[in-house]
Amino acid sequence: MNKSVYMDNNATTSLKKEVLDAMIPYYTDIYGNASSKFYAVGREAEQALYKLREKAAKLLGAANVNEIYFTASGCEADNWAIKGVANAYKRKGNHIITSKIEHHAILGACEYLEKHGFEVTYLDVDEYGKVSPEAVEAAIKDNTVLISVMTANNEIGTIEPIKEIAEIAKKHKIVFHTDAVQAIGHMPINVQELGVDMLSLSAHKFHGPKGVGLLYIKNGVRIDNLIHGGGQERGKRAATENLAGIAGLVKALEIAVENLDKNVAVMRDKRDKLIKGIQEKIPYCRLNGPVGEDRLCNNVNFSFQYVEGESILMMLDMHGIAASSGSACASGSLDPSHVLLAIGLPHEIAHGSLRLSVGEDTTDEDVNYVIEVLPPIIQRLRDMSPLYEDFLKGENK
Amino acid sequence: MYSEKVMDHFAHPRNVGEIENANAVGLVGNAKCGDIMKIYMDIQDNIIKDVKFKTFGCGAAIATSSMATEMVKGKTVEEALELTNKAVMEALDGLPAEKIHCSVLAEEAIRDAIEDYRKRQNEQQ
Numbered sequence: 001m002n003k004s005v006y007m008d009n010n011a012t013t014s015l016k017k018e019v020l021d022a023m024i025p026y027y028t029d030i031y032g033n034a035s036s037k038f039y040a041v042g043r044e045a046e047q048a049l050y051k052l053r054e055k056a057a058k059l060l061g062a063a064n065v066n067e068i069y070f071t072a073s074g075c076e077a078d079n080w081a082i083k084g085v086a087n088a089y090k091r092k093g094n095h096i097i098t099s100k101i102e103h104h105a106i107l108g109a110c111e112y113l114e115k116h117g118f119e120v121t122y123l124d125v126d127e128y129g130k131v132s133p134e135a136v137e138a139a140i141k142d143n144t145v146l147i148s149v150m151t152a153n154n155e156i157g158t159i160e161p162i163k164e165i166a167e168i169a170k171k172h173k174i175v176f177h178t179d180a181v182q183a184i185g186h187m188p189i190n191v192q193e194l195g196v197d198m199l200s201l202s203a204h205k206f207h208g209p210k211g212v213g214l215l216y217i218k219n220g221v222r223i224d225n226l227i228h229g230g231g232q233e234r235g236k237r238a239a240t241e242n243l244a245g246i247a248g249l250v251k252a253l254e255i256a257v258e259n260l261d262k263n264v265a266v267m268r269d270k271r272d273k274l275i276k277g278i279q280e281k282i283p284y285c286r287l288n289g290p291v292g293e294d295r296l297c298n299n300v301n302f303s304f305q306y307v308e309g310e311s312i313l314m315m316l317d318m319h320g321i322a323a324s325s326g327s328a329c330a331s332g333s334l335d336p337s338h339v340l341l342a343i344g345l346p347h348e349i350a351h352g353s354l355r356l357s358v359g360e361d362t363t364d365e366d367v368n369y370v371i372e373v374l375p376p377i378i379q380r381l382r383d384m385s386p387l388y389e390d391f392l393k394g395e396n397k
Numbered sequence: 398m399y400s401e402k403v404m405d406h407f408a409h410p411r412n413v414g415e416i417e418n419a420n421a422v423g424l425v426g427n428a429k430c431g432d433i434m435k436i437y438m439d440i441q442d443n444i445i446k447d448v449k450f451k452t453f454g455c456g457a458a459i460a461t462s463s464m465a466t467e468m469v470k471g472k473t474v475e476e477a478l479e480l481t482n483k484a485v486m487e488a489l490d491g492l493p494a495e496k497i498h499c500s501v502l503a504e505e506a507i508r509d510a511i512e513d514y515r516k517r518q519n520e521q522q
Contacts, residue, residue, distance in 0.1 A: 308431055310455035314407060328431050329455035329496075336431065348428035384413050384459065386435035386451040387428060 003320040005366045009298055010154050010182060010357035011324055015248075016207040022251035023209065026244035034241045035232060045243055052243075052250045059250075059257050060199070061190030062216055069215045069233050070246050074181040074202025076226065077215035078105035080237070081177045081198045084223035085146045086113050089175070093143030099123045099131045099160075100342040101153055103179055107338070119143075128290040129158030129343050137168045147176045151183035151199075155326055155339040155355060156289030157299030159187065166195035175221055181205055181213075185256035186264065186297050197221050201253075203245070208252030212245035263360040267297040270358040270367050274300045277371035282378050288340060288353065300356040301326075303340070303349045306388035307381040312354050315377040321370060326353040348387070399456060400490035406460035411467050414449040420517060423510030426502050432458045434506040436466065440514050443473050450506070457496035458503075464488050465503035474511055480504060 006014070026048070034049045036042030050065070057065045071077045086096060098110055100122045110120045121139045125131055131149050140147075147169045152159045162178050169176035177198035183189055185206030191199050199216040203209055217223055217236075229238025256263070275287060284305040289295055304312065309325030316323050326337030328351060335341070336350035345353075356370065382388040399407070414437075421438035432454035439447040448470050450462040465485050469477040482500035486492050492500060 306453065308454050308458075311407075311459060314456045318408060327455070329457075346429075347431070351428070351431040384410065384451055385453040386424070386433050387453045389415065389435075389451055 003369065005321045005369055007321055007323045007356040007358065007362070007366070007370060009359040009362075010205075010296075010355060012204050012210065013207045013359060014361075015204075015209055016252060016255065018255065019208055019248050019251045023244040023248040026247050030243065034243060035230065045241075049241055049243060049246065052246050056214065056250050056253060059253050060216060061192045062218075063192060064219055066234060067191075067216055067218055069217055069237055070241060070249070071213040071215055071237065072211055072239070072242065074103075074179070074200050074205070074213040075105040077200035077202070077213045078103065078179050078181075079109045080215055080223070080226040081200060081217075082106060082109035082146070082148060083113065084226055085175050085177070085198070085221070086118055087224040088222040089145035090118075093141075093145045094118045095121070095141050095144040097121045097123065097136060097139045097144060097147045099125060099149050101125050101129055101131075101155075101158070101339045102148065102150055103154060103181065106148055106150070106179055123149075125158070125342050127343050128294070129153050129156050129288075129339065130290070130294075131160050131165070133161050133164040133168055136165050137172075140168075140172050140174065144172070144174050147174055149176075149178060151178045151180040151189070151194075152187065152296045153289070153339060154182045155299075155337055156301045156343065157182075157296035158289050159183075159294050159296060162194050162196065166197075169197070170195060182296060182299075184253065185260070186267070188260060191216050191218070203249035203252055206252050206256045209245050209248040212242055212249045214249060259360070264297045266360055267358050267362070270362045270364070271295075271298060271300055273364070273367045274356055274358065274370060277367065278302055278374065281371060281375045285378075286345075286349065288343065288345070298358045300358070302354050302356075303345060304352045304354065304378050305349060306385045306391060307352045307378060309336075309351060309353050311381050312352075312377060315381070316373070319373045319377075321373060324355045324357075326355065327351045398493055399460075400492075402464075402488070402490045403457065403460040403492065406463040406489065407456045410450075410459055410463040412449050412463065412470070413451065415451065416447055416449050419449075421510040421514030423506045423508070423513060425505045425509050426454070428453065431455070432499065432502055434458065434462050434502050436462075436506045436510040438510050438514065440474060443475075445469050445472055445474070445477055448510075454499065454502075455496070457492055457499040460489060461485050461492075461499045461503040462506070465507055469507055474514065477507055478511055480507055 032041030032045040034045040288301040309327030310329035340350035416437040419437040423436040426432040452462040482504040
């Protein structure tokens with residue numbers, strides 16, 4: 001039994017061969033520093049960087065090349081967006097609006113700012129994880145300077161009403177940022193159509209390399225530096241550009257955008273087959289997050305009553321299946337996932353969560369294998385569980 | 398992350414189940430924290446003749462339950478009370494730092510069962 005099925009594409013994705021091929025020349029031939037313009041290999045790097053930036057701007061629908069800033073991760077892009085805007089606008093106000101289900105990169109940056117005199121409103125979400133645009137508008141105060149709501153949630157796949165929220169932000173002349181790390185490659189993203197002022201993404205979530213991200217900053221938005229030093233990225237983000245990484249990001253983005261419709265159809269099909277198969281075969285389970293169009297095409301998240309998530313992961317691993325969980329044990333903290341708690345799950349149900357995230361290369365065979373392996377695992381753990389025992393005794397009374 | 402021993406006890410847990418006419422039952426932990434251990438014992442002439450467990454929890458919780466039941470089976474009540482979480486951990490070739498509480502829970506579950514046994518004994522007298 002050496003079967004290996006990767007069902008954790010919301011965590012990271014494999015690097016595509018074409019992407020790696022696009023990166024190699026920047027390690028071997030065009031290794032110059034893009035800031036060293038007085039010799040050929042440096043100029044080549046500079047020109048390559050410009051072209052890559054131009055391509056990224058086009059792929060994301062940005063109006064200008066100089067609105068694209070490369071970073072070292074999605075996490076950095078998020079941190080920069082939050083801290084950079086908060087600091088640049090602090091004379092105008094110190095209030096930030098975000099949601100309870102953001103990635104920890106956003107929540108952590110907001111919590112940091114709270115310690116430094118900023119005030120943050122963490123909006124509730126509904127039972128499917130949706131942020132209400134009305135609630136965003138109602139939370140706006142005279143001192144609000146920034147709104148940040150993710151495009152799609154990484155745990156339960158909720159797609160947020162970004163366009164509507166962007167319109168509200170625009171009406172109130174407040175900067176709007178969206179963390180689109182999970183969205184790229186999984187839904188159409190055009191910054192001008194969405195109407196966002198800032199957008200973060202990370203290459204490794206769409207078959208690009210790890211260690212490179214991007215922050216779109218619309219011209220006119222003021223932002224302080226997060227990283228100080230040299231004059232790279234038009235003086236906004238110091239550090240010698242990771243040209244090979246950037247080339248990988250742009251190539252992966254190009255492939256993702258060009259094949260979007262085809263890939264989304266494949267992933268949606270596998271996602272729905274997984275959901276259906278699990279619901280048919282396993283009793284006492286709950287699909288977390290929305291269904292259909294409102295759900296990220298590659299995300300499946302279930303809670304299985306009476307069992308704990310880490311145990312499920314370990315047993316799946318024994319069968320060669322890679323997945324993730326929002327249980328406290330799996331996350332290394334005392335509480336289960338903040339997202340599952342925010343949609344109103346009791347702790348014990350949140351502990352029993354399992355996320356399966358498919359990719360464009362997931363096959364029906366992979367899906368069938370998971371549907372075959374998972375039910376006996378859940379049953380085995382339930383047979384070991386005192387909660388299930390109590391439940392059965394209650395049933396027989 | 399886990400030692401081979403932990404993986405072995407997780408994949409093939411010893412003494413899983415219930416004892417129908419157990420004269421000692423211990424229950425510790427809570428669902429909110431994500432760990433519950435229930436231990437059943439059949440104690441005859443001060444000796445733990447049989448012991449079974451049911452656990453809701455992570456891999457370490459299941460493995461420590463399995464190991465702890467192995468370690469007290471056939472022992473006297475007094476010997477079982479001497480079982481420490483450290484001994485359970487050592488027998489499993491260690492646990493990651495964030496999982497030490499699972500071994501504590503196992504120790505507490507054994508004690509809780511024996512306490513229950515003693516309470517029942519007192520009630521009978």
